[in-house]
Amino acid sequence: MDMSEIINVSNVHKEFDGKRALDDLSFSIQSGETFGFLGPSGSGKTTTIKLLTAQEGYQSGSIQVFGRAVEDLKDPKLMRRVGVLTDNSGLYERLTVNANLQLYCQLYSVPYKRIEEVLHEVGLTGEESKVVSKLSKGMRQRVILARTILHKPELLFLDEPTSALDPVSTERIHRILRTLNEEGTTIFLTTHDMYEAERICDRVAFLNKGHIQLQGPPRELRVSHSNSSITLLLKDGREQLVGNDHEGAEHIREVIANQQLASVHSNEPSLGDIFARVTGKELF
Amino acid sequence: MISIKRIQAVVIKDYRDLLKNAYMLSTAVIPLFFAFIFSQGEGMETAVVFMPITLSMVMVGSFIQAGVIAEEKEKNTLRGLLLSPLNTSEIFIGKSVLSAVLSIIMVVAVILIGNIPMPDQTLLVTAAILISLVIFISIGTILGLVSRTVMETSVAGIPVLFIFGMGDVFRTMIESEWLIKVLSYLPDKQLGQLLQQLMNGQSVGEHFLVLALWAVLSVIVTIYIFKKRRFD
Numbered sequence: 175m176d177m178s179e180i181i182n183v184s185n186v187h188k189e190f191d192g193k194r195a196l197d198d199l200s201f202s203i204q205s206g207e208t209f210g211f212l213g214p215s216g217s218g219k220t221t222t223i224k225l226l227t228a229q230e231g232y233q234s235g236s237i238q239v240f241g242r243a244v245e246d247l248k249d250p251k252l253m254r255r256v257g258v259l260t261d262n263s264g265l266y267e268r269l270t271v272n273a274n275l276q277l278y279c280q281l282y283s284v285p286y287k288r289i290e291e292v293l294h295e296v297g298l299t300g301e302e303s304k305v306v307s308k309l310s311k312g313m314r315q316r317v318i319l320a321r322t323i324l325h326k327p328e329l330l331f332l333d334e335p336t337s338a339l340d341p342v343s344t345e346r347i348h349r350i351l352r353t354l355n356e357e358g359t360t361i362f363l364t365t366h367d368m369y370e371a372e373r374i375c376d377r378v379a380f381l382n383k384g385h386i387q388l389q390g391p392p393r394e395l396r397v398s399h400s401n402s403s404i405t406l407l408l409k410d411g412r413e414q415l416v417g418n419d420h421e422g423a424e425h426i427r428e429v430i431a432n433q434q435l436a437s438v439h440s441n442e443p444s445l446g447d448i449f450a451r452v453t454g455k456e457l458f
Numbered sequence: 459m460i461s462i463k464r465i466q467a468v469v470i471k472d473y474r475d476l477l478k479n480a481y482m483l484s485t486a487v488i489p490l491f492f493a494f495i496f497s498q499g500e501g502m503e504t505a506v507v508f509m510p511i512t513l514s515m516v517m518v519g520s521f522i523q524a525g526v527i528a529e530e531k532e533k534n535t536l537r538g539l540l541l542s543p544l545n546t547s548e549i550f551i552g553k554s555v556l557s558a559v560l561s562i563i564m565v566v567a568v569i570l571i572g573n574i575p576m577p578d579q580t581l582l583v584t585a586a587i588l589i590s591l592v593i594f595i596s597i598g599t600i601l602g603l604v605s606r607t608v609m610e611t612s613v614a615g616i617p618v619l620f621i622f623g624m625g626d627v628f629r630t631m632i633e634s635e636w637l638i639k640v641l642s643y644l645p646d647k648q649l650g651q652l653l654q655q656l657m658n659g660q661s662v663g664e665h666f667l668v669l670a671l672w673a674v675l676s677v678i679v680t681i682y683i684f685k686k687r688r689f690d
């Protein structure tokens with residue numbers, strides 16, 4: 175196995191009471207990557223995280239994390255290298271931010287002075303004595319993220335870390351995740367926000383009905399699925415679609431010469447468009 | 459292997475949380491009122507004289523325990539504990555210490571406030587109460603595990619309260635011989651009889667045995683339910 179491969183999933187099948195949730199799932203994640211799992215509701219994103227963190231078993235196939243069978247994660251020594259933010263992680267509402275984090279410092283044998291550091295990382299410096307029930311949703315999510323990275327895990331699992339957050343909070347979390355990744359943390363995240371996937375993921379996989387339909391770096395996917403047409407917006411408000419070829423070039427030259435051109439738009443598809451094309455489904 | 463440090467972390471968290479939790483705190487003091495009312499009564503029937511003790515074990519040991527367990531599920535914090543270095547035994551012990559200590563304090567308080575006559579064999583009395591505590595805390599844990607919310611525990615807990623906490627009151631109303639016989643094996647009755655017989659200088663081995671069986675059984679059922687349940 176490649177030394178830098180941190181997760182390897184091959185041919186995994188998972189059923190819940192006879193109902194298929196994951197179907198022949200295969201992918202691998204390299205150390206230092208941010209890998210995004212994109213898929214509509216019910217496609218199996220949360221289930222995948224549960225399998226990868228040994229919270230659920232599976233019927234067939236194999237999963238390796240850190241080059242070991244995933245079941246070994248039940249050993250606290252190995253689990254220490256992992257941080258998990260579940261889709262519904264909660265905090266102790268009546269306690270302060272500090273008390274919430276102190277508990278986890280104790281559980282992970284991390285000194286209390288790490289709290290100040292981690293709160294700085296998530297942009298919550300000075301908020302440690304606030305009671306959690308008084309925090310905004312975005313702040314709360316950042317406290318949960320702080321708790322998740324408190325013990326400096328090498329591998330981070332994030333299940334829809336920004337769903338239902340406002341754009342400012344989302345942007346903040348993206349920045350935190352990018353910093354963590356630059357510092358060497360490998361990140362596996364699920365989302366149904368293609369913009370998010372595009373912004374922070376090195377590689378994405380499209381999950382549909384428990385099966386990966388397509389995977390690759392966002393830019394490559396967009397290039398390989400581009401339909402090579404160009405849209406021209408004219409000064410009189412009209413739009414024109416031209417081909418990415420000799421004829422199109424001639425037309426564009428003409429429009430520019432006549433001083434009619436307002437702007438040019440490449441029709442590179444978004445990840446959402448590609449997803450819809452590949453699966454025949456909208457992302458949400 | 460069990461880490462005292464991790465257990466302590468959970469206990470401290472629960473303690474801090476309890477201090478801010480009006481619902482739990484008011485539940486904890488209810489037995490004191492009962493004890494006070496009892497102390498005002500004259501010539502108490504011997505059958506119910508120990509009821510405030512079992513009542514406080516049910517209110518604190520079972521109800522508060524059920525509440526703190528259910529709240530970890532309701533607020534989605536249990537998953538975080540399960541994914542941390544805590545193992546199952548540490549979670550169980552950590553989540554039980556606070557209600558155990560609180561129960562012991564309440565039992566002592568109830569005995570003092572209620573002027574409840576107690577046998578002189580302190581060691582045996584303590585042992586009997588501690589074994590009963592294991593039973594009531596296990597029942598509370600089960601209650602917490604099968605309920606989805608704290609609210610549900612107080613509804614699901616009502617039968618538990620009537621059967622185990624105030625069983626003496628109901629037993630006086632029952633006429634059927636065999637039912638009385640069956641109900642006499644419930645832990646609260648066993649504890650009451652044990653205390654009574656200690657006072658009369660009779661042997662109590664059989665009651666200890668029944669209580670111990672209850673304790674072992676309830677712990678096994680608790681662990682079984684815990685392993686079986688999904689938490690989200």
Ligand SMILES: Nc1ncnc2c1ncn2[C@@H]1O[C@H](COP(=O)(O)OP(=O)(O)OP(=O)(O)O)[C@@H](O)[C@H]1O
Pocket residue numbers: 190191194195213214215216217218219220221222261366688
């Ligand atoms: N514990 C369970 N028992 C039975 N079926 C389940 C269970 N968990 C998930 N499923 C089923 O497995 C499938 C995948 O669910 P999963 O939660 O992984 O989807 P998801 O991609 O995370 O969706 P969402 O975007 O809504 O979070 C769904 O059909 C779901 O109903």
Ligand SMILES: [Mg+2]
Pocket residue numbers: 219220221261333
């Ligand atoms: Mg999900």
